[in-house]
Amino acid sequence: AQSVTQPDIHITVSEGASLELRCNYSYGATPYLFWYVQSPGQGLQLLLKYFSGDTLVQGIKGFEAEFKRSQSSFNLRKPSVHWSDAAEYFCAVGANRNMRFGAGTRLTVKP
Amino acid sequence: NAGVMQNPRHLVRRRGQEARLRCSPMKGHSHVYWYRQLPEEGLKFMVYLQKENIIDESGMPKERFSAEFPKEGPSILRIQQVVRGDSAAYFCASSPGGTIYFGEGSWLTVV
Numbered sequence: 001a002q003s004v005t006q007p008d009i010h011i012t013v014s015e016g017a018s019l020e021l022r023c024n025y026s027y028g029a030t031p032y033l034f035w036y037v038q039s040p041g042q043g044l045q046l047l048l049k050y051f052s053g054d055t056l057v058q059g060i061k062g063f064e065a066e067f068k069r070s071q072s073s074f075n076l077r078k079p080s081v082h083w084s085d086a087a088e089y090f091c092a093v094g095a096n097r098n099m100r101f102g103a104g105t106r107l108t109v110k111p
Numbered sequence: 112n113a114g115v116m117q118n119p120r121h122l123v124r125r126r127g128q129e130a131r132l133r134c135s136p137m138k139g140h141s142h143v144y145w146y147r148q149l150p151e152e153g154l155k156f157m158v159y160l161q162k163e164n165i166i167d168e169s170g171m172p173k174e175r176f177s178a179e180f181p182k183e184g185p186s187i188l189r190i191q192q193v194v195r196g197d198s199a200a201y202f203c204a205s206s207p208g209g210t211i212y213f214g215e216g217s218w219l220t221v222v
Contacts, residue, residue: 043115045213090154096159097159
């Protein structure tokens, strides 16, 4: 059965610093992978997705993620964090009814 | 193209009352999903529906919870005889098949 692990519950970075949020997955076949962002009191917005092809995926708001099959990882990165990036980030694997979400990583941005 | 529409956004119910949450999927999407997000937790799959059919309800509690997606009108998640532990954010999502798009959520508070 597929599962997702986000090892970091909470991360704090300074504005302008780089960011990497970790995501490890367990999946029997080639996975569909997603990153979503959730601001307080809001729904989940899709940042980016990987289905196949180029393992480096570009998303909205300057985010990117890299699929590494050998490490079963799909880490989210951003070169320079903005204060508005403070939110909860969820990694997900699978599709449709079989989509599974990680527990989330809360990002705090220091001025 | 409007996104996934959920209402009410916030709902307060006393213990023992019924809660009804509504979801209108994005235009052209025939797949509807309901997820529950408990405080400090990730998203948990509840049920997957297509028009007039429940495809997968493996994440639904066995009692008091039901869902439907009628031929006409929105999908409805119904919680009977609510208890304090039902307090959570309930997210509806829709998909044409593949990527899932989320609504803004319905926050249920049981007092």
